[in-house]
Amino acid sequence: MAGALEDAVKAGLRGWTGRLAGEGLEERLRHLSRPENEYGVDPFGFSLDYTLSAVAPLLWMYRHYHRVKVTGIQHVPAGRVLLVSNHSGQLPVDGAMIGVAMLVEADPPRATRSMVEKWVPTLPWVFTFMARVGQVVGTPDNCKRLLRAGEAVLVFPEGARGLAKPYAQRYLLQPFGLGFLRLALETDTPVVPVPLPSRDHLHFGEPLRFSGRPDDDDGVLEQEVEQVRASIPGAAGPRPDGAHERVPATRA
Numbered sequence: 695m696a697g698a699l700e701d702a703v704k705a706g707l708r709g710w711t712g713r714l715a716g717e718g719l720e721e722r723l724r725h726l727s728r729p730e731n732e733y734g735v736d737p738f739g740f741s742l743d744y745t746l747s748a749v750a751p752l753l754w755m756y757r758h759y760h761r762v763k764v765t766g767i768q769h770v771p772a773g774r775v776l777l778v779s780n781h782s783g784q785l786p787v788d789g790a791m792i793g794v795a796m797l798v799e800a801d802p803p804r805a806t807r808s809m810v811e812k813w814v815p816t817l818p819w820v821f822t823f824m825a826r827v828g829q830v831v832g833t834p835d836n837c838k839r840l841l842r843a844g845e846a847v848l849v850f851p852e853g854a855r856g857l858a859k860p861y862a863q864r865y866l867l868q869p870f871g872l873g874f875l876r877l878a879l880e881t882d883t884p885v886v887p888v889p890l891p892s893r894d895h896l897h898f899g900e901p902l903r904f905s906g907r908p909d910d911d912d913g914v915l916e917q918e919v920e921q922v923r924a925s926i927p928g929a930a931g932p933r934p935d936g937a938h939e940r941v942p943a944t945r946a
Contacts, residue, residue, distance in 0.1 A: 707747040714753045726805045739825030756794040766898040774841040777848040779888040808848040841881040880908040889926040
C-alpha cells in the first residue's frame with residue numbers, strides 16, 4: 695500500500711515537472727543519468743529519476759514565484775567548472791534556483807553538484823533528499839572527484855558566515871575562504887561567478903582561469919580570491935572603515 699502511494703506521488707510530481715519544463719526537456723535530461731549501483735544511485739547518492747520528480751516544486755517557484763530571469767548562462771563552459779556564488783542566509787533557495795537554471799536554461803542541461811556543510815548529514819531525511827538531487831558534503835576530496843569527472847560544482851566560499859547572515863543582511867558579501875581556489879588550481883578548472891543580488895535574477899559571469907600552485911601561501915592566493923569576490927557586482931562586504939554597504943536588490 696505504502697509503495698503504491700509512493701509510486702503515485704512520484705508519478706504525479708514527474709508529470710508536474712514535465713508540464714512546467716516544457717515539451718522535450720525531460721528527454722534532453724536523460725543524458726544526465728549517472729552510473730548507478732544496486733540501489734539506483736551514483737556513488738554520491740544522486741538519482742536522475744528521483745530528481746525529475748523532486749524538482750517539480752522548485753521549478754514552480756522558479757517559473758511562477760520568483761519568475762527568475764537568467765543572463766549569461768552561455769558563459770558556462772562544457773566540462774568541469776566551479777560555479778561560485780554568495781549565500782543569502784540560512785535557507786538555500788538561491789542555490790536551488792541556480793540548480794534549476796542549469797537544468798532548464800543551459801544547453802545542454804547540466805546537473806549542478808552543490809557542496810554542502812559537513813553537518814548537513816546529521817539532518818534526518820533532509821540529507822537523503824539533498825543527496826538524491828545531487829548535493830554532496832563539501833570536502834576537498836569529494837569536490838576533486840566531481841571536477842575530475844567533468845561535473846559542474848556549485849560552491850559558496852562565504853561558508854558558515856554566509857549561512858549565519860540575518861535576513862536584513864542576506865546580500866551582504868562576507869569574506870571568501872581560499873579552498874575553492876586551491877581546488878581550481880589543482881584540477882585546472884575554470885571559475886564562473888554567479889552573483890545573487892536577488893533571487894529573481896541570476897547572472898552567470900564569464901569564466902575566470904587562474905594559474906599557479908594550489909599550495910601557494912595564503913597571501914598569494916588571497917589576491918586571486920579577491921578577484922573572484924570583486925566579480926560579484928553590487929555585493930559588498932566590510933569596508934576598510936568597518937561599515938557595510940547594502941546590496942541593492944534588483945528585480946527582473
